[in-house]
Amino acid sequence: MKKLTLALCYLFVMTIINAQELKSPNGNFELNFSLNKEGSPIYSLKYKGKSVINPSKLGLELTSNESAEFGAEIKKNKDPKTSLYDGFNISDVKNSSFDETWQPVWGEAKDIRNHYNEMAVTLNQKSTDRNMVIRFRLFDDGLGFRYEFPQQDNLVYFVIKEELTQFAMTGDHTAYWIPGDYDTQEYDYHVSKLSEIRSINQQGRSSNLSQTGFSETGVQTSLQMKTADGIYINLHEAALINYGCMHLDLDDKTLIFQSWITPDANGTKGHLQTPSTTPWRTVIVSDDACEILASNITLNLNDPCKIDDTSWIKPMKYVGVWWEMITGKSDWSYTNDLKSVQLGVTDYSKVKPHGRHGATTENVKKYIDFAALNGFDGVLVEGWNTGWEDWFGHSKDFVFDYQTPYPDFDIEEIHRYAKSKGVKMIMHHETSASVRNYERYMDKAYQLMNKYDYPAVKSGYVGNIIPRGENHYSQWINNHYQFAIEKAAEYKIMVNAHEAVRPTGICRTYPNLIGNESARGTEYQAFGGSKPNHVCVLPFTRLIGGPMDYTPGIFEMDIEKINPNNHSHCNSTIANQLALYVTMSSPLQMAADLPENYNRFPDAFQFIKDVALDWDNSIYLEAEPAEYVTVARKAKGTDKWFVGNTAGYNAFTSKIGFDFLDSDKEYIATIYADAKNAAYKTNPQAYTIRKVIVTNKSKLTQLSVPGGGYAISLVPVTDKSQTKGLKKL
DSSP states (O other): OHHHHHHHHHHHHHHHHHOEEEEOTTSOEEEEEEEOTTOOEEEEEEETTEEEEEEEEOOEEEOOTTTTTOOGGGGGGSOOOOEESSSEEEEEEEEEEEEEEEOOSSSSOSOEEEEEEEEEEEEEETTTTEEEEEEEEEETTEEEEEEEEOOBTTBSEEEEEEEOOEEEOSSOOEEEEOBOOSSOOOOOOEEEEGGGHHHHHHTOOOOOSSOOOOOTTEEESSEEEEOTTSOEEEEEEEOOOSSOOEEEEEETTTTEEEEEEOOOTTSOSEEEESSEEOOEEEEEEESSHHHHHHOOHHHHTSOOOOOSOOTTOOOEEEEEETHHHHTTSSBSOSBSSOSOOOTTTOOGGGSOBOSOBSOOHHHHHHHHHHHHHHTOOEEEEOSOBSOGGGOSSSOOSSOOOSSOBOTTOOHHHHHHHHHHHTOEEEEEEEOTTBHHHHHHHHHHHHHHHHHTTOOEEEEEOOSSOBSTTOOTTSHHHHHHHHHHHHHHHHTTOEEEESSSOOOOSGGGTOTTEEEEOOSOOGGGGGTTOOOTTHHHHGGGTGGGSSOBOOOOOOOOOBGGGTOTTOOOBOSSOHHHHHHHHHHTOOSEEEOOSOHHHHHHOHHHHHHHHHOOSSEEEEEEEEEETTTEEEEEEEETTSSOEEEEEEEOSSOEEEEEEOTTSOTTOOEEEEEEEEOTTOBTTTBTTOEEEEEEEEOTTOEEEEEEOTTOEEEEEEEEOSSGGGGTTOEEO
16 A cells, blocks of 8 residues: 555655756646656646647657768667657756847837746656756747757757647637648639648649649648637747748647648758757737737747848848839840840840830839839849849759840949939849859858848749758758848848748848748739639738838739730739738838839829838738728827728628827828729729828728728827818718
8 A cells, every 4th residue: 555655655755856847927828748668758738727729749750870871881870769759858957937129120110029937948868868958948938949959969960850749729710821832932822721721722723834742631830720619729830940941731530730830951850969949839829810910929939030130131122123024024035035044154245235124224113103103112123134034944053153144134324324323223133043153152142232232122033943952941941041131231231032931030030031932922813813802811821020022002903904924913903903002011111013004093092102111010900801901000200100900711800999000199190092883893993082180089880892991091180271171080
């Protein structure tokens, strides 16, 4: 009996040692951590007493020495055991709290609070004497956790075969998702139950210039979900550095997601050296969809800014020779006479221009004039450099030199002319996915930008990656994207990367990363159209990691009027396009349409000219994934506010108050809204503009039609004469 009592006491003590609990600062979240009988790490998460992540396993599987490519001569010195997922004991637990307020260089708010409780659990694997730390940070809006590998004798260089992180769902939630893919994120979103993902994926996916699926139940992060009882759950990652991008693979029988890391060309998921860490895995949870959009977990889990002098990093609003190329009105290339181009060999003086080249000196000057007239900061020019005749589809290594302009693009004259107009030029570097070639020319390319005073570059990675066999989101290629950002910072250049890995908050550490595409952008409106609810999903998914260069502002939705051979139609109204400048905040915003289309609607274009790029405060007023988003933002350093609303497939009646305004001020509200007869398919250019006086007591009820929306500028009254003839709301 005495032995039995001692044994029970021992089991009780072991249970207490293995079971660890962490609560968020406000007490709404409770994390539980333990080891199971196999010594495998297990965690679960509750929100307001309800389980949102059921008990889920953690850990990693390493490669054997044979597949790790260490070489037979050192094989005998390596531990063959591949498990970093079982056989652990808890050797230490450290709890701490942290609370700071920091200021981003640019963003949705002037001040960001970073407040969390932390638990760092050190695990020791007795059979190998290897140590691994799992660090949990519990915020008032969710959880972040990562694996850490301290410097140690028995784990030095190692290769990850699989990351085994699980997210066990509590039910068959509604999910807002795109298919898992190692090479593209440019998909329309599906809205379905988790159990329906397989059947939808089996029906096929839209084609892209480079794509590599991996599972019929694979999805990409950021993944937004909603439970049957109205809890919103978002799964993503933060601080993706020196690691492959995380997807999620669903076991649709158990409803458990497992992390699925993009592999390198040899199939491995990560080559690491201690000391090192993985990216953070994030779980953002709320019973209010607005709080998902307002979460700063992704930014807070990244390191502070590493650029000492950030004075050269400035938000930009720009126009450019892009939409006419995307729609097919003009072309990137210079001639039809060349079937093959070789750097340093091809002589363009001996060929005949085809007459459709968009990046001519004459045409670019028109855009510079338009930018200067309307107060835009910059002009983007694509197709300025030689090589576009055979840039894609040939697995070509030496594709561009980022130095040599076409004969009809005078880079010296463009520099002189833009400077005389007070306009900055934005450089374009399409790599054709040959990252080795880009790195070969990168220093010279950035030096050329410095010479001609280009403050920002739009880079592109269209096509299959070279080195061949690599994927767009593998560890090796992610390291290239990071290298490009850090190298650009050395030359004081801002980066807007297209087709690169989706952002994970790295813009906090390197704020010269002012934009990414990394999703299905406006260009698809000229490739057949996107779903009308697309822009009501992106804030819950793609934008969780950072701003997007979505290139909004399309006023002519019938693309056939621009190019008779293109029968596409944009699935939104003009009011919706205006609202995007607020609902999809970015320090880099393009007025993407042709100047002549803005000249047709000067009163609507005024909002694009007025809207800010950088903010003191952002307040999400209404939100439901795929249905509607309404947000108010205060322009940095001013008393001006801007409000935007977008609607999805269904009409939405927005009902908002203005209690965010100063109580001692009146404001003139200019409201750009859908006309009653507006329709995104048949009457997208029908809008109304009205001006009213509002205070912080005012209320607004405003209809947005399907695919529609509204935008509001709010300017404080400084002179009573400004309000003459205006009604109070």
